[in-house]
Amino acid sequence: MITTSKITTTDVKRYNKNRIFQLIYTTGKISRQEIADVLQLSLPTVNQNLKILFEKNLLIYEGNFESTGGRKAQVISINGAARYVISVNLSDKGIKADILDLNCNVIGNMRVPVKYEKGSAYGEMVADTVTRLVEHTGIDKAAILGVGITVPGIFDIENSTVVYAPTMGIKNYSLENIQRLLPYECRGMNDARSGAFAEYWFDKKDINPEKREGKTYLMLNTGVGGSYIDRENIRFGKHNRYGEFGHMTLYPAGRPCFCGKRGCFESYVSARCLSTDLGITLDIFFDKLENGNEEYKKIFDKYLDDLTTGINNLYIMSDGDVIVGGPVAVYLGKYKDIISKMLIDKCSFDIDGSYLSFAKCTQQQADSGAALTFFSDFISQI
Structure with a gap:
């Protein structure tokens, strides 16, 4: 016997209230009429829900928008102190x-x-x-x-x-x-x-997040790890170890890793490889690289070769977008064309490297x- 759950009036009201709040949250500042237009709701419905949200101290007024003729629309925003x-x-x-x-x-x-x-x-x-x-x-x-x-x-x-x-x-x-x-x-x-x-959250400008595809995230820090996030759902894996990309084997019997094994991806692409292992900071490394230091150019060329090998592996396994974040990623943006070309050369399929992007979050946000x-x-x- 097939049963269906009945959607009540209360469910609809709560759904509309949540949509209105989410829209205000993602846009930052908005008017009543804009809410009604975007969500295709009547103004009485919008006003009724706004009243509830204001009573809960979740919203504030922040003055008025510039007039386009007629009465100025009030600016509605989130109350950060809520x-x-x-x-x-x-x-x-x-x-x-x-x-x-x-x-x-x-x-x-x-x-x-x-x-x-x-x-x-x-x-x-x-x-x-x-x-x-x-x-x-x-x-x-x-x-x-x-x-x-x-x-x-x-x-x-x-x-x-x-x-x-x-x-x-x-x-x-x-x-x-x-x-x-x-x-x-x-x-x-x-x-x-x-x-x-955090990368998902701070890029959450689309009011229809269900349309967004999942992405693989690779973090290049003192350690190397990652994650896969689809909407707001994080993949954990059977043993809560999904995303330990730093411990993929890049070179069997290669460099020792903190995990106790050898040849791990992390041993070749962590922030340490371009900083503490050389007795310098990332700022100094990339400054000298930009100024034509030949030794650092050789190190960086090898670094990018290893990095793109790992990224290509992640792309082949996930068949989806890859975002690179962490302290090292801050410096890699200007080398995106070089990195994309290397990825195209390493991929078995016809791609253009556009699946790769760099995190927009600051480290504090991350x-x-x-x-x-x-x-x-x-x-x-x-």
């Missing part, structure tokens, strides 16, 4: 915490240059950093949706324990060591997935991906 999330990024450089309002503006940040160490002290330092940051900004604690914690490592299937973060020296570290000290929900995510989600999932959940329930 909700907040806290982004905590843990790395070998220390603890980095940011508070973002609902408009994703950073309203406060704190940096603590401490290294991970076993025992309770590290969790206490992370929690203390969050607590001091909240107190310093003076925001309403009740408006905080949660804390997103990013780590450059592999999590267990529940994302509650960092199984291994080689660049930090972490093995089997439970986030409960931090969660128990904070009154907010904490969520863990590796840094590559965080970057992928680090906030885990925290942004709280906004995603909140907005979907409006």
